Amino acid sequence: MTSSHWLIIFTLAVAALSIRVIGLFAGSKVRASKHTWVLEELPGLIVVSLIATSLSGQSAQMWMAAAVALGVAITTNHVIATMCLGVVAFGSLSLIMG
Known part of the structure:
Protein backbone atom coordinates (compact mmCIF):
# COMPACT_ATOMS: atom_id res chain seq x y z
CA MET A 1 0.00 0.00 0.00
CA THR A 2 1.17 3.48 -0.75
CA SER A 3 1.51 6.35 1.68
CA SER A 4 -1.69 7.91 0.33
CA HIS A 5 -3.60 4.76 1.31
CA TRP A 6 -2.20 4.94 4.84
CA LEU A 7 -3.06 8.65 5.03
CA ILE A 8 -6.67 7.93 4.07
CA ILE A 9 -6.89 5.11 6.63
CA PHE A 10 -5.42 7.31 9.35
CA THR A 11 -7.72 10.23 8.46
CA LEU A 12 -10.82 8.02 8.54
CA ALA A 13 -9.74 6.49 11.87
CA VAL A 14 -9.27 9.93 13.41
CA ALA A 15 -12.64 11.06 12.01
CA ALA A 16 -14.41 7.99 13.41
CA LEU A 17 -12.83 8.46 16.83
CA SER A 18 -13.64 12.18 16.80
CA ILE A 19 -17.29 11.52 16.04
CA ARG A 20 -17.52 9.12 18.98
CA VAL A 21 -15.74 11.49 21.39
CA ILE A 22 -17.84 14.47 20.31
CA GLY A 23 -21.00 12.37 20.71
CA LEU A 24 -19.90 11.34 24.20
CA PHE A 25 -19.35 14.92 25.30
CA ALA A 26 -22.49 16.22 23.57
CA GLY A 27 -24.58 13.43 25.11
CA SER A 28 -23.35 14.22 28.61
CA LYS A 29 -24.13 17.92 28.07
CA VAL A 30 -27.66 17.10 26.91
CA ARG A 31 -28.22 14.75 29.87
CA ALA A 32 -27.22 17.55 32.23
CA SER A 33 -29.52 20.09 30.57
CA LYS A 34 -33.26 20.71 30.66
CA HIS A 35 -33.61 18.78 27.37
CA THR A 36 -33.18 15.36 28.99
CA TRP A 37 -36.77 14.47 28.13
CA VAL A 38 -35.79 14.37 24.45
CA LEU A 39 -33.41 11.46 25.07
CA GLU A 40 -36.06 9.60 27.06
Whole structure:
Protein backbone atom coordinates (compact mmCIF):
# COMPACT_ATOMS: atom_id res chain seq x y z
CA MET A 1 0.00 0.00 0.00
CA THR A 2 1.17 3.48 -0.75
CA SER A 3 1.51 6.35 1.68
CA SER A 4 -1.69 7.91 0.33
CA HIS A 5 -3.60 4.76 1.31
CA TRP A 6 -2.20 4.94 4.84
CA LEU A 7 -3.06 8.65 5.03
CA ILE A 8 -6.67 7.93 4.07
CA ILE A 9 -6.89 5.11 6.63
CA PHE A 10 -5.42 7.31 9.35
CA THR A 11 -7.72 10.23 8.46
CA LEU A 12 -10.82 8.02 8.54
CA ALA A 13 -9.74 6.49 11.87
CA VAL A 14 -9.27 9.93 13.41
CA ALA A 15 -12.64 11.06 12.01
CA ALA A 16 -14.41 7.99 13.41
CA LEU A 17 -12.83 8.46 16.83
CA SER A 18 -13.64 12.18 16.80
CA ILE A 19 -17.29 11.52 16.04
CA ARG A 20 -17.52 9.12 18.98
CA VAL A 21 -15.74 11.49 21.39
CA ILE A 22 -17.84 14.47 20.31
CA GLY A 23 -21.00 12.37 20.71
CA LEU A 24 -19.90 11.34 24.20
CA PHE A 25 -19.35 14.92 25.30
CA ALA A 26 -22.49 16.22 23.57
CA GLY A 27 -24.58 13.43 25.11
CA SER A 28 -23.35 14.22 28.61
CA LYS A 29 -24.13 17.92 28.07
CA VAL A 30 -27.66 17.10 26.91
CA ARG A 31 -28.22 14.75 29.87
CA ALA A 32 -27.22 17.55 32.23
CA SER A 33 -29.52 20.09 30.57
CA LYS A 34 -33.26 20.71 30.66
CA HIS A 35 -33.61 18.78 27.37
CA THR A 36 -33.18 15.36 28.99
CA TRP A 37 -36.77 14.47 28.13
CA VAL A 38 -35.79 14.37 24.45
CA LEU A 39 -33.41 11.46 25.07
CA GLU A 40 -36.06 9.60 27.06
CA GLU A 41 -38.66 9.95 24.32
CA LEU A 42 -36.32 9.51 21.34
CA PRO A 43 -36.66 5.72 20.80
CA GLY A 44 -40.46 5.93 20.63
CA LEU A 45 -40.33 8.94 18.36
CA ILE A 46 -37.99 7.14 15.98
CA VAL A 47 -40.29 4.12 15.81
CA VAL A 48 -43.35 6.30 15.18
CA SER A 49 -41.58 8.22 12.42
CA LEU A 50 -40.48 4.97 10.73
CA ILE A 51 -44.02 3.60 10.84
CA ALA A 52 -45.54 6.86 9.60
CA THR A 53 -43.21 7.02 6.60
CA SER A 54 -43.83 3.34 5.87
CA LEU A 55 -47.58 3.90 5.77
CA SER A 56 -47.50 6.85 3.40
CA GLY A 57 -48.80 5.80 0.03
CA GLN A 58 -50.02 2.38 1.21
CA SER A 59 -53.35 0.74 0.46
CA ALA A 60 -56.51 0.99 2.53
CA GLN A 61 -55.94 -2.57 3.77
CA MET A 62 -52.56 -1.57 5.16
CA TRP A 63 -54.00 1.45 6.96
CA MET A 64 -56.81 -0.61 8.47
CA ALA A 65 -54.38 -3.32 9.57
CA ALA A 66 -52.20 -0.61 11.11
CA ALA A 67 -55.25 0.69 12.98
CA VAL A 68 -55.94 -2.82 14.27
CA ALA A 69 -52.31 -3.17 15.33
CA LEU A 70 -52.47 0.18 17.10
CA GLY A 71 -55.60 -0.90 18.95
CA VAL A 72 -53.94 -4.15 20.00
CA ALA A 73 -50.82 -2.28 21.12
CA ILE A 74 -52.84 0.14 23.22
CA THR A 75 -54.97 -2.63 24.71
CA THR A 76 -52.36 -5.28 25.41
CA ASN A 77 -48.98 -3.48 25.39
CA HIS A 78 -47.58 -6.72 23.94
CA VAL A 79 -45.27 -6.52 20.91
CA ILE A 80 -45.75 -10.07 19.63
CA ALA A 81 -49.54 -9.91 19.94
CA THR A 82 -49.50 -6.58 18.10
CA MET A 83 -47.40 -7.98 15.24
CA CYS A 84 -49.38 -11.20 14.94
CA LEU A 85 -52.80 -9.59 15.00
CA GLY A 86 -51.65 -6.85 12.62
CA VAL A 87 -50.49 -9.47 10.11
CA VAL A 88 -53.71 -11.48 10.56
CA ALA A 89 -55.75 -8.30 10.05
CA PHE A 90 -53.83 -7.45 6.88
CA GLY A 91 -54.20 -10.98 5.51
CA SER A 92 -57.91 -11.07 6.31
CA LEU A 93 -58.54 -7.64 4.81
CA SER A 94 -56.59 -8.56 1.69
CA LEU A 95 -58.78 -11.64 1.21
CA ILE A 96 -62.00 -9.72 1.83
CA MET A 97 -61.17 -6.57 -0.15
CA GLY A 98 -59.38 -8.34 -2.88
